[in-house]
Amino acid sequence: MILTIAVAILILMMMVFAVYSVETKDLLYAVVGTMAVSLIVSILFYVLQAPDVAMAEAAIGAGISTAVFVIAIKKTERYEHD
Amino acid sequence: MTFWIVCSGIVLVAVFLATVRAIAGPTVSDRLVAVDALTTITVALMVILGFIYGREIYLDVALVYAVLAFMGVLIVARYMEGGL
Numbered sequence: 001m002i003l004t005i006a007v008a009i010l011i012l013m014m015m016v017f018a019v020y021s022v023e024t025k026d027l028l029y030a031v032v033g034t035m036a037v038s039l040i041v042s043i044l045f046y047v048l049q050a051p052d053v054a055m056a057e058a059a060i061g062a063g064i065s066t067a068v069f070v071i072a073i074k075k076t077e078r079y080e081h082d
Numbered sequence: 083m084t085f086w087i088v089c090s091g092i093v094l095v096a097v098f099l100a101t102v103r104a105i106a107g108p109t110v111s112d113r114l115v116a117v118d119a120l121t122t123i124t125v126a127l128m129v130i131l132g133f134i135y136g137r138e139i140y141l142d143v144a145l146v147y148a149v150l151a152f153m154g155v156l157i158v159a160r161y162m163e164g165g166l
Binding site: 002003006009010013016017020026028029031032033035036039040042043046047049051054055058059062063066067070071073074 | 087090091094097098101104105110113114117120121124127128131134135139140142143146147150151153154155157158161166
């Protein structure tokens, strides 16, 4: 029961970060939001009894994908304009 | 066991507070430090959940996460400093 409420709170946090990283105009904020989404997804995989998937998500989502996004922002431009 | 479930609830309150700071923080530094704190809170939550489930192999996930998760924060910090 309590763990169900905990998972609901985590999914709510994940949705907040995901909507934020879609809606923001500063792409560096979007990268930080994506990092937080991958963090919470990792906890959710962990709660769903899949620790190997959580480990892969931690390695790829927190490290490599952030590096790729930040290098892409560095090569292009940081602010999104209409 | 009830004690550890209450502990995980308190850690979830910390997750909520770090989320509020990460969304509302006015500069990049605020958001980045909030996500870094969220990483540490996540490791604590993983250890507590592994204890609740009673399986020691789950602690390895928290170990790998603690080793790898600071790398993203490091990369964004290098970008802010202009060194990347």
